Amino acid sequence: MVTPILSTKRLSLRKMKVHDFKNLMEIFSDPEAMKYYPATKNGKQTNEWIKWTLDNYAKYNTGLWIVEDKTSGEFLGQCGIVPQEVDGVIEMGIGYLFARRVWGNGYATEAALACTNYGLQQLKFRKIVALIDVKNIPSIKVAERIGMKFKKTTIKWGKKVYVYSVSK
Numbered sequence: 001m002v003t004p005i006l007s008t009k010r011l012s013l014r015k016m017k018v019h020d021f022k023n024l025m026e027i028f029s030d031p032e033a034m035k036y037y038p039a040t041k042n043g044k045q046t047n048e049w050i051k052w053t054l055d056n057y058a059k060y061n062t063g064l065w066i067v068e069d070k071t072s073g074e075f076l077g078q079c080g081i082v083p084q085e086v087d088g089v090i091e092m093g094i095g096y097l098f099a100r101r102v103w104g105n106g107y108a109t110e111a112a113l114a115c116t117n118y119g120l121q122q123l124k125f126r127k128i129v130a131l132i133d134v135k136n137i138p139s140i141k142v143a144e145r146i147g148m149k150f151k152k153t154t155i156k157w158g159k160k161v162y163v164y165s166v167s168k
């Protein structure tokens, strides 16, 4: 039994492991889920993502966590807090990517709200941001539903992104 980092009404969040490769590939190989990322990810890139996440746990005591159905243990997606550079400043940013088969259930909102509260209260981050492609409406809705406010538009990853944030 893996100790969860967080749990909510329907979800359990735990640390990512090397053997989550197959779970992550469900999202990373789906062109629809990766529509607002540069491209889908292959196996090598997915292993690099896992390594980046494990490094974040070690360096920042945070990172993306694996989200599972609390009752069945079914893999649903990933959500967590990662360092992100915004206009030259390192901020702590919320990230959420869910398997397409479970979209439209409110899981991303439930997980993102729990992670944001955990970041502000337990990890004592002053502020949590969300960097969102201006066309990614489902993601904008998640940020707004968890109480984040629009701050500005900037250029990141070579494209226009909205910066949302919430503070203590």
Ligand SMILES: CC(C)(COP(=O)(O)OP(=O)(O)OC[C@H]1O[C@@H](n2cnc3c(N)ncnc32)[C@H](O)[C@@H]1OP(=O)(O)O)[C@@H](O)C(=O)NCCC(=O)NCCS
Residues within 6 Å of the ligand: 032, 033, 034, 036, 096, 097, 098, 099, 102, 103, 104, 105, 106, 107, 108, 109, 110, 131, 132, 133, 136, 138, 139, 141, 142
């Ligand atoms: C961004 C992403 C996580 C949003 O997923 P989502 O399923 O739309 O978001 P939620 O889990 O919060 O679900 C919300 C929807 O479920 C509905 N819903 C159903 N049951 C619900 C419940 N019990 N509680 C809350 N909402 C519920 C809501 O009405 C809402 O519907 P709407 O889209 O018509 O407004 C998803 O599109 C994704 O993984 N995309 C790929 C990766 C990505 O782009 N990540 C963001 C990068 S910035």
